[in-house]
Amino acid sequence: MAKVAFIGLGVMGYPMAGHLKAKGHEVTVYNRNPQKAQGWVSEHGGLSAPTPADAAKGQEIVFACVGNDDDLRSVTTGENGAFASMAKGAVFVDHTTASANVARELDAAARQGGFGFVDAPVSGGQAGAENGVLTVMCGGEAETYARVEPVIAAYARMCKLMGPAGSGQLTKMVNQICIAGLVQALSEGIHFAKRAGLDVEAMLEVIAKGAAGSWQMENRGKTMNQDKFDFGFAVDWMRKDLGIVLDEGRRNGAQLPVTALVDQFYADVQKMGGNRWDTSSLIARLQR
Template sequence: MAKLAFLGLGVMGAPMAGHLKAAGHDVTVFNRTRSKAGDWVARHGGAWAETPRQAAEGAEFVLCCVGNDDDLRQVCLGPDGAFAGMQPGAIFVDHTTVSAAVTRELARAARDLGLGYVDAPVSGGQAGAENGQLSVMCGGSGADFDAAAPVIDAYARICRRMGDVGAGQITKMCNQIAIAGLVQALSESLAFAKKSGLEVEKVVEVISQGAAGSWQMANRHKTMDAGQFDHGFAVDWMRKDLAICLAAADEVGASLPVTALVDQFYKDVQRMGGGRWDTSSLIARLG
């Protein structure tokens, strides 16, 4: 078992760190809100640290799941950052969904210090984190990935190396692009069924067994029909991710017209006060 640090105890990070502790690893956690770190230790054991640097000292792997590019820089860099506490040969594993640009920037900084770096964004949402059933898409050297994969397996349904540093983030963008268009199509389908006088449950029972079936349909149609969105992945975070997708598309000359449109639909949801609603709330703007 390894000595680990885990930085960020939000709805994803807290259960992920819990799975690592349950697997027998020696885990020290850090969270900007100290009470969350204390609560986590009270529930799982292990220890908590005042700074990312203190959490990272002596760790073989430092794992991280925070909010955005700026959050990631903050926990990695500076005198209190994780990199300052890590020993040469240790590996930083980032589960945050961030830009490929900041990933490459931090990977260079890590490499200059003799550290390994794996970008490893996840898909599967809060339920996937709690159940240890996340899809993990990784970028980094083969050696760093091979070392980190057995640790990541504590909460992964599948964990794959997609290429060099940044490839994991690009793969996560592919994931978000696919979800955005799918949720909009599902929203239109369910709204159309209701306005046509059909029972949504019966419609879904039939069409989910054919080519229209999807995870979103199976897991979100009931709450969408009921107008319940106080769960899952927040619209604010989805807009953050789609902004990364659209910026990266401009860099490589890719066209994402549906993604750009759905991003504006999510902006409508934010204006409705739904920034913290689940992404399935796209149906709310259809009336």
């Protein structure tokens, strides 16, 4: 069992940290809102700390899952950041969906500090975090990754090293590219089926077993047909992620016309007031 800290107790981090504690790891948590951290301790046990630096002190592994690049820099290299107190030979594992650039930046800072770094963004959403079945895409050194993989297994059904620092973030970008295209296609398919007078649920049941089948169809098709979007991965978060994707695409020369178009469709959903709707709400803009 490992001595670990978890920084960031949002909809993903809160249950992920809980799985670590349930598996017997010694867990100290930090959250920007201390009441949330105290609530976690009341529910799961363990300890809370007043700053990221305090949380990281003396830990073997420090996990983080925060909002964006700036949030990540704040809890690592900022004032009272975790990097200031991390022990030599410890490992920092970042589950934030962030840029590949910040992953490489923090990897370099970690090397200078004498500890390891793994960028490890996740896929599976809030339900995946709560059920402990996330997919984790990692970047870093093989030896460092091998040390943290058994601990990550507390909340993952799939965890894989994709290459050097930044590779986890790049893999997550591919994940978001694919999701954006799939959800738009599914939205158009359901919209078309409604206009054509088909029984949408029957249609989904049939084509889900063929070549068109996908996780999105199985898990979001029915709720899209029912115009239910008050759950899941928020449009605001998806736009943040697609912004990272498009920035990286400009840097590496990748052509992403569908991704750029779907990003603008999500902007339309935001204008409709759907900032916190699930990403499957793309269909709503077709039905205005």
